[in-house]
Amino acid sequence: MVHLSKIYTRGGDGGETSLGDGRRVSKADLRVEAYGTVDEANAVIGLARLSAEGDADAMLARIQNDLFDLGADLCTPEDGRKADGALRITAEQVARLEIEIDSMNDGLQPLTSFILPGGTPAAAHLHLGRTVVRRAERLMVALSSHEPLNDEAIRYVNRLSDHLFVLARHLNGQGALDVLWQPGATR
Numbered sequence: 001m002v003h004l005s006k007i008y009t010r011g012g013d014g015g016e017t018s019l020g021d022g023r024r025v026s027k028a029d030l031r032v033e034a035y036g037t038v039d040e041a042n043a044v045i046g047l048a049r050l051s052a053e054g055d056a057d058a059m060l061a062r063i064q065n066d067l068f069d070l071g072a073d074l075c076t077p078e079d080g081r082k083a084d085g086a087l088r089i090t091a092e093q094v095a096r097l098e099i100e101i102d103s104m105n106d107g108l109q110p111l112t113s114f115i116l117p118g119g120t121p122a123a124a125h126l127h128l129g130r131t132v133v134r135r136a137e138r139l140m141v142a143l144s145s146h147e148p149l150n151d152e153a154i155r156y157v158n159r160l161s162d163h164l165f166v167l168a169r170h171l172n173g174q175g176a177l178d179v180l181w182q183p184g185a186t187r
Contacts, residue, residue, distance in 0.1 A: 015027050019080065021080030033139050051121040063097075114180070117168075134161050140154055
């Protein structure tokens with residue numbers, strides 16, 4: 001577990017931070033950008049949870065915990081000196097998202113148009129969270145072209161954006177409150 005007795009250390013005042021293996025890197029490093037964006041997605045999901053209840057809130061709570069696992073995974077390079085025994089996203093976490101997506105999607109009508117972010121407050125926040133997760137995924141894919149990265153981590157964020165999309169529709173009255181794009185309607 002993490003034990004924090006002091007919040008500020010002044011260690012980052014020069015624009016660097018420490019990775020999970022102790023290596024110092026720029027705060028603009030692609031790896032730091034990736035796990036920082038995962039943290040941002042987690043914060044948006046926290047906003048969505050303010051309007052979620054029951055099973056939806058429970059799913060989002062599990063996802064928030066997973067996102068901290070993902071941050072730990074990204075923070076500790078696979079080829080770093082602390083790679084052995086590092087916390088990594090697993091295939092089971094990806095499979096859980098798939099099961100939840102399939103279960104929620106069963107009750108939804110097929111889409112006839114793209115969906116504009118909106119509807120209920122929870123759904124609107126989930127659409128925002130989905131876009132942040134997609135940005136994290138792009139950063140992770142870019143990082144993986146330079147350094148080894150856990151394949152399950154990339155699968156997880158790919159599935160998570162789908163999960164948040166389907167959950168947003170589910171929370172929009174099973175899609176009844178979805179705001180549909182009407183191509184060219186505002187010309």
